[in-house]
Amino acid sequence: MNNRLKVLRAERDWSQADLADALGVSRQTVNALETGRYDPSLPLAFRIAKVFGQPIESIFTED
Amino acid sequence: MNEFTTPKRPHGPGVTVAVLVGSLVLGGLAGAGSAFLGDQPGPAGVALTAAMISAAMAAGLAAAVWWWRGIDEAAREAHKWAWWWGGTGGMAVGAVLLLTLMMRAQDVPVPSGFGSRAADIFVSGMMSILLFQLAGYTLAWAGWWLKHR
Numbered sequence: 031m032n033n034r035l036k037v038l039r040a041e042r043d044w045s046q047a048d049l050a051d052a053l054g055v056s057r058q059t060v061n062a063l064e065t066g067r068y069d070p071s072l073p074l075a076f077r078i079a080k081v082f083g084q085p086i087e088s089i090f091t092e093d
Numbered sequence: 094m095n096e097f098t099t100p101k102r103p104h105g106p107g108v109t110v111a112v113l114v115g116s117l118v119l120g121g122l123a124g125a126g127s128a129f130l131g132d133q134p135g136p137a138g139v140a141l142t143a144a145m146i147s148a149a150m151a152a153g154l155a156a157a158v159w160w161w162r163g164i165d166e167a168a169r170e171a172h173k174w175a176w177w178w179g180g181t182g183g184m185a186v187g188a189v190l191l192l193t194l195m196m197r198a199q200d201v202p203v204p205s206g207f208g209s210r211a212a213d214i215f216v217s218g219m220m221s222i223l224l225f226q227l228a229g230y231t232l233a234w235a236g237w238w239l240k241h242r
Contacts, residue, residue, distance in 0.1 A: 055165035056103045058242065062167055067241040071166050 033090045036064045038082050052081045104163040112160060116153065123149030167241070175234035183229025184222055191218030 039049050046064070050057045053074065062068035063078075070078065079086045104112075127145040132138060161169065194203055194214050203209075207217040 051102070054102065056105075056168065058238070059103075059165050059167040062241040065242070068167050068170075074166055 031069050031090055032066060032093060033063065035060075035078070035089065038084070038089065039064075049081070053077050103165045103168065104160065108163070112156060115156070119149055119152055171234055171237040171241075174237050175230045179229035179231070179233030180226045181229075182233070183224075183226035186229070187218070187222030187225035190221050190225075191215070194218050 039046070046057045046060045050060045053060070054077070055074070059068065063070060075086050075090060079089060082089065123145050127142040130141040130145060133141065194207065195211070195218065197203070203214060207214050
């Protein structure tokens, strides 16, 4: 699964630690999400969408 | 989404070290306690040893629940993956050793560290399974994070 997490984070000038705090996950998990090596659960995907104020489908796309 | 599955702030490295040190201290206390209190003749010694080990295990399980609630979903996934693949792989390796030792011909000697009686060899084999499982778990956990970083 592809995602725009890194772009969205950069647009807001947030660090990985900032995003991790907002999501309630570790910085390592944010890194794994951004590199596409870990796909989030549905609850976490909803939290990500809420944090960025965008629908899930605009953040995550199929390969 | 509920509070059980969503930690507000995941445990950091400091908490990890504290849990490891705490576990070592707890295990040491339980071992010392069972050595001193359990060193009595008859059923009282056995009962005290069982009580000390039970208390340590209960405290360990409580710590595990607290720990699990404080890590995020990726960290949980790493542990679940490591439990299955590392633990199963380690068990398979240890089982080869245990079964080989137990099924050998009686005239074939075993390394002295394994003991000489069948019961001693069996216990040594079981302990080796636990050690291989622990090693497999650790390797699988590290491998999961290396793959997902």
